[in-house]
Amino acid sequence: MTKLFKLSLTVNGNPYERQIEPRLLLSDFLRHELGMTGTHVGCEHGVCGACTVLLNGDPVRSCLMFAVQAHGHEVLTVEGLGTIDDLHPIQQAFWEAHGLQCGFCTPGFLTTLVPFLEENPDPSEEEIRVAISGNLCRCTGYQHIVEAVQLAAEKMRA
Amino acid sequence: MTTEIKERIPSPIGESKPRLENDQKVTGAAIFADDIQFGNSLLYARIMHSPHPHALIKSIDTSKAEALPGVKAVVTGADFPGYLGLYLQDRHIFCRDRVRYVGDPVLGVAATSEEIAVKALDLIDVEYEVLEPVLNAEEGAKPDAPLIHPDLGNYKVANFIFPQPGTNISNHFKLRKGDVDGAWEKCSTIVERKFWVPHIQHVPIEPHTAIAQWDETGEITLWASSQSPFAQRNLLAQALGVSQSSVRVIAPKIGGGFGCKAGISMEALVVAIASKTNGRPVKLLLTREEEFHTAFVRQELIAYYKMGCDENGKILAMENTYYWGGGASTEYGVNVTRAAGYSCTGPYEVPNVKADSLCVYTNHPVGGAYRGFGMPEMHTGLEQCVDELAYKAGIDPVDIRSINCVKEGCETVTGFKMHPTGLSQCIEETAKAIQWGQKSPASAPNKRRGKGTAIMWKAPAMPPNAGSSAWVELAEDGTVNVGLGGQDLGQGAFTVMAQMAAAALGVPYESVRISSPVDTRYSPYEWQTVASRLTWSMGNAVVAAATDARRQVLDLVSEAWDEDPEDLDIRDGIVVSYKSEQEQPIKDIVVYGLPKPDDQGWLGGPIIGRGKFMPSYVTGLDAETGQGTRSVVHYTTGSQSVEVEVDLDTGCVEVLRGVSAFDVGRAINPALVEAQIEGGFVQGMSSALFEEMIMVDGFMQNPSFVDYRIATTTDAPSDLQSIIVEVPQDDGPWGARGIGEHPMVPTVAAIANAIYDAVGIRMMSPPFSAEKVYLAMLEAGIVE
Known part of the structure; x- marks a missing residue:
C-alpha cells in the first residue's frame, strides 16, 4: 500500500x-x-x-x-466561477452568445479566460484567438466562442 | 405572398431561442457519463487489445490474472459466441478465434481499481499465429487477397446489403444508368483522376464512457455516452441472446459524437464484463489513445473518377469506382458504401452513369458512421474533378455547377424525381459572397491567393423504416413535458424540439421541458441520433404529439363551453374562443379537466398527446442497376466557397474566409443552423489540412493529440459566413430538413479547388499539409 x-x-x-x-x-x-x-x-x-x-x-x-x-x-x-443565480460574466456570455454546443470543453475555456480577461479587458479578436488556442473544441468552429469572449469583455468593462 | 407564408409560421419557429441546458453546461453542473456516481461498489474495466493487424488466437491463459487480489472478472470471447452488428452481423463482442486489427479487443478485466486492472492485463498470456494482413482496400478487393472474414457468407445481413462470400467485399453497390460507353465519344472534355482519402477519427472531446450493471434477475443497465440508446438496446439484446426489454440504456449528456457514439462499439465490452461481476457496476473509460481504435473511425476511400461534358459544359457521363477501406468489421460501414453508391454522382443530373461502390475489409480499425456518412470522402475527389472539367472545357467552375446541378423535377442518379431544392440559389449566394471572379492581393510577396467552390448533397442514410415517437404531457402549472428518444449532442436538438412543441401546442417556449436523460425504459422509441434526421423525423413525431395534446384540450373545452372546436385556439398557453371571447389558461384544464355545468360532474382528465413518424415511401433499389422509385427520403443540398492563401516558402495553406449556403427547408432556430454550419466547416477544414490516422503496416503512428492535430482557434478563419436558404421539404415540420452533417461535406474539395486557383496544383489526397503542398509545388516547378 x-x-x-x-x-x-x-x-x-x-x-x-x-x-x-x-x-x-x-x-x-x-x-x-x-x-x-x-x-x-x-x-x-x-x-x-x-x-x-x-x-x-x-x-x-x-x-x-x-x-x-x-x-x-x-x-x-x-x-x-459563479452560480446559476449569480453567473460570472464569462458564463453569462457563453450562454447568451451560443459559445458552446456539447459543452464538454466549456469549463476549460471559461477558466482559461478568467485571468485573460482580467489582464486584457479590451482584447482584439486575434488576442482572444491566441489566448484560447490551447483549448480544443470540436463542435463550434470557434466563431461563436470568440464572439462570446467579446461579449464577456464588454460585460466586464461595463 | 411572403406575408401570407409568414403568418402560417407560428412563434417560436424561425426564432433563435437560447439553447436549453446551457445553464448546466456553463456552471459545471451538467452530468456526463463519467460524472455519474456509483459509490464504492464500482469496478473498473480495462481491455487487452490485439498487438497484431491479423492473427489467429491460439491460446489465452488468464489464470495468473484471475488470482490477483482485486480482480473480479476476466472475460474473453469464449464467453460470448453471439454476433454484433447494425447492418451486417460480422463481429463478436470480444475476438474469438481471430484478431483483425491492432487494437481489436481480445479480453477484458474488471477490478477494484484501474491500476489493478492494468496489472492484471500484464499477467495474461495470449499466443497468436500471425497472418498476412490486408492494408489497402483496393488490394483487399482482389481475388487472391488474404481473407479476413472466411465466414462472410454465414453472417446475417440487411436485405439491401450485398456481401460477396469468399472475398473481402462485404457490400457491392452497383449503379448502371444510360449508356456510359457510348457517351464518351459525345464528350468534348474528359477528366480522369484517382484520389485517396485516409482514415480520420471523430475526436469528440469527451472520450467514450460506459458503465454497465447486471442485476441478479438478469436485468442489464447501461449508462453510456451514446447517440443510440435504442439501437444499443436492440444490438446488445441480439448479441447476448436476451430480450430487448431486459436491456435498459440510459444516455446522459454527451460530449460530442459526430457518429462515433452511434451504433455500438465499446459499450458491448463493458456489458459483457459486467455479466461476471455479481451485480457490481463496471465502468470503462477509453483513454485518448484507445479512442483511435476501440470505437469507430472514418473509413478510408480509394476513388477513381471519370467524367465528361460537351462543349456547353453539360456533363454527359460519369464512371466512378469507390473502394472503401472498411476496416476489420463493416457492420455499420457497409451502409456508408451504399449511401455513396446511390449518391455517386454528387448533386448533378447525369444521364449516363456507371458506378461501383465496394466495401472492403482491411486489417485497420473499424470504420463506422462519421459526420457526412461517406459524402465528405466521396465529394473530395468528385468536386475536384468537376472543377478540373470546367477549367479544361473553358467554363467557369461556378457556371458548370449551376448548369449541371440537380433541380426540382430532374431525374436523379437512381431514377427518383428530385424534390424542390435550393441548390442553384446556394451556388449563386456563395459565389456572390466570396466575390467570385475577383482576385484579392496576397498579404505578402511570397504568398498566393485563390478561391474555390464545391457543392454537395446528402440524404439521411438509414433503413427505409427508421422511426421516431414522442409524447407530450402537461403539468398543473401548465408546463409541457416532451418525451423523446433522440439525443442532444450539442447540436441543439432538445431546443429545436421544445420550439416545435411550443408552436404546435400554442404555449410559450419557456414553458416547455424535455424529459431527459433519455432512458429506454421511460422514453419513447427513436431509431438513432444520426443521419441529420432528428429535426425532420423526431420533429414530426413531436409535432404530432403536441398536435394530439392540443386536439384533446380543444375537444374538452369545446364540450364544456358548448362551442365549435373550430372557434377555439390555444395562444400563449391560454385557450381562447374567437366566438364567445371566453379565455381560460390551459393549466386550469390539463390535469383536472373541467366541471360540467351546475356541478353535475367532470369532463376530461390528464392530457397526454402521442405522436410518431416513419417514412413509408422509400423503396428498394435494383441490385444490378441501383434504380428504383425512391431511393431516399430527401437530399439536403448546399455550396461552399473559400479563399485561401498559400505560402510559397513553406507550403502552408491558410483558410482566410469560408462562405456556406445550405438549403435547410426551414430554419427552426437560425442561430443553431449557423452553429452547425460553422462547426461543420471547421471540422471539414481540419480534415483538409491536418487530420490523418497515419497507418504503417496496420499500426497507427499518431494516436495522441500531440501527433493527431485538430484545428484550433488560430487555424479557423475569423471570417465565416453562413447563408440559410429555405426551400421547404414537403414532409418536414414547417418544411425543415436536416443540416447537422452537411456543412463538412464540400469543405475539403472547396479548399483543394482554392489551392489550385492559388498555385495551380491538384491535391489528390488530404490532408493538405504544408509538407505535401510544398513538395507538390516543387514537383510542378512552381518553387525551386
Missing part, C-alpha cells in the same frame, strides 16, 4: 483536507475525491485543455499535475 499524503488546499474558497495517494492527479482528485465533476478530462496528456483549472489564479492543466502539487495552494474550478 502506498503511503498516503495529507493534502490540504483551498478549492473555490473552501478549505479541504484529504489523505490521498501521491500519484493521484489533480483532475481525478477534484472529480472523484471532491465530487466536483465540472472539471472535464478529454485527453489526459495536456493538449485538449478541458481540464483547465486556476492554481493561485493561473490556468493549469489539472490532468498534468499531481494533487499533492496543489498542497497549500488555491484552486478555482468552473464550479467556483
